[in-house]
Amino acid sequence: MTGQQRARGLSGAVAPDNDLETAPEALTPEQEAATKNQVFLAAERLFAVHGFQKVSVRDITAEANVNLASVNYHFGSKDALLFDIFRRRTAELNRMRARLLHEANDAHGGRPPVRAILEALIGPPVRWLDPNGDRLISVQFLIRARSEGTEAMRDVLRTDVSHLRRFADALRAARPDLPEVEVYWRLHFVLGMVHNNRFAEFDRLNTLSEGLTREDEIEPLIRRMVDFAEAGFSR
């Protein structure tokens, strides 16, 4: 990111003809309460599209139309803002996955088949890819966090596997005939499939297939991924 313009407060947007009035341009309640949220959303969007290191605090505050100091005032630091976004989105995704896994447990007497487990694992992050939803940015952010995140984020990713363990346990229960280590490897492969759903990879796939692939058709994509992964588990 190169050309950035000075972040200006909302009062800077008044029409230039009422200079004498100099009305303080009172902020509406939702506006003044929304500054922190505007920063949050602008940062998530910019980070998701351009990457973490390439987006400066000035880029964020300019995009959010707030003052430069807002990031440090509301979040403490740029890294803390990053971690805040990461933590919230990760929690949302984990909650969604856990609920689907729980439902699969209920529907299958505590022992869901492989396919139901994979649907709970793959479905939520892929459903977030829907361009008609408002989650596309969030999932791109999370995918990026995996390779470009701060030290704190990488620590969480590396050490906090409690959520994944529930899926690993469920898969082991569904395939007790399989050596344990094989289950872990196949889970790793499935996660690789999911994490590969970046904008750039879709672009490349579209170039290769000459427009045949349509990543905006979400449910068919989920079905394809679950089909592929289930087949991978079938032996």
Add this chain to the structure above:
Amino acid sequence: MTGQQRARGLSGAVAPDNDLETAPEALTPEQEAATKNQVFLAAERLFAVHGFQKVSVRDITAEANVNLASVNYHFGSKDALLFDIFRRRTAELNRMRARLLHEANDAHGGRPPVRAILEALIGPPVRWLDPNGDRLISVQFLIRARSEGTEAMRDVLRTDVSHLRRFADALRAARPDLPEVEVYWRLHFVLGMVHNNRFAEFDRLNTLSEGLTREDEIEPLIRRMVDFAEAGFSR
């Protein structure tokens, strides 16, 4: 990356007791010819481990024990150095894959089965993961380039799919019964599996499996990946 020490020439490493001699410490032939190569290798190693934006030119030249200006003198710019590494390693990988695909063609009368194609696609980059080899850094660099690369690198990745097209064509020939679009999607899934083989992901997998998974056993890993992918293509 924080603490960097001033890059010093090789003459700075002379023993301190022969100050009077002040011999110019003549560089051996391989040393003087090696400056560009030292920069290349140091940069590849640092980029592979820490990421592109986090490594400064000063970090590189300090690691390579050369002068700060060497990067710009020999490569033009930091981005050009990055692109040079990317281009060379990509060409090597593509050559290796193409050779295996060619051999598979010869061995199967021009129409290799899915498994042979997948082995040519998966084998080379995973074989580079061997910690006993000298390619581990290169493959980690290439994986990182995929999400953190410069604009020029992303352009290449997005538009130059000529190499992948040979694999897509081979897979379509091996599975003429399959709708074309399904082949492209499954190829995308396989590539996702391959690109997920990062240090951080292995760390996470090891935490999850409590040390059961051994990513340094290369051939078993290749077999697992090909098994999984072949099964995914089996329907």
Add this chain to the structure above:
DNA sequence: TCTCACGGCAAACAGTCGTTCGATTTCACG
């Protein structure tokens, strides 16, 4: 009406970045 904590603001801070400069050294070649 006064008070005060809160949030927004412009400006500056100290540090790091990639890159460039001019001088010096090196070394093959005549």
Add this chain to the structure above:
DNA sequence: CGTGAAATCGAACGACTGTTTGCCGTGAGA
């Protein structure tokens, strides 16, 4: 030995980074 091109050197440049500072306007509660 002398010459010139290539390579290396220390030092600096200007731009950009995240963060901090001091000031100001606001509005709810005493």
